[in-house]
Amino acid sequence: VFMNAFCDLLCESQKYVREVNEGERSVVSMRDIGRAARVFKWFLTSYAKLRGDKECPAVRDDKDGTLKINVCEGLRSNMRSALILTLGYCYHSRLNRNQRWGYRKRLCETWERLRSKDDGAMEWLRL
Numbered sequence: 323v324f325m326n327a328f329c330d331l332l333c334e335s336q337k338y339v340r341e342v343n344e345g346e347r348s349v350v351s352m353r354d355i356g357r358a359a360r361v362f363k364w365f366l367t368s369y370a371k372l373r374g375d376k377e378c379p380a381v382r383d384d385k386d387g388t389l390k391i392n393v394c395e396g397l398r399s400n401m402r403s404a405l406i407l408t409l410g411y412c413y414h415s416r417l418n419r420n421q422r423w424g425y426r427k428r429l430c431e432t433w434e435r436l437r438s439k440d441d442g443a444m445e446w447l448r449l
Contacts, residue, residue, distance in 0.1 A: 324391070327436050328405060332358055334432045335413040335425070342421045358412045365404035370397065 336350040343349045391401075409429065417425055 338428050362408040369400035
């Protein structure tokens with residue numbers, strides 16, 4: 323459920339950045355997705371360490387490059403924060419002031435759309 327929401331928010335982010343750059347496809351790429359995964363892992367790992375998790379079992383990479391997230395109840399709010407900070411670092415920061423306002427509006431709409439399909443599994447999206 324979390325990964326689906328993360329993917330939807332990443333797709334909306336890439337779509338928005340393309341739109342404000344007049345449809346130019348080269349302004350976003352799969353490198354941005356890889357960067358977002360690494361940044362998210364860094365934020366979530368940092369939160370886990372702040373909580374006192376010594377080995378940080380929250381996030382690990384498998385040999386095939388798959389990012390595995392072990393979500394315990396205490397990390398749920400940290401996942402939300404890590405996601406928001408990741409999108410800010412990877413997408414929001416590259417936009418000008420007017421574009422940033424539009425980006426935040428678009429993400430809020432996407433966030434609410436994701437929450438509206440909620441069957442209880444999207445509780446972590448509650449702000």
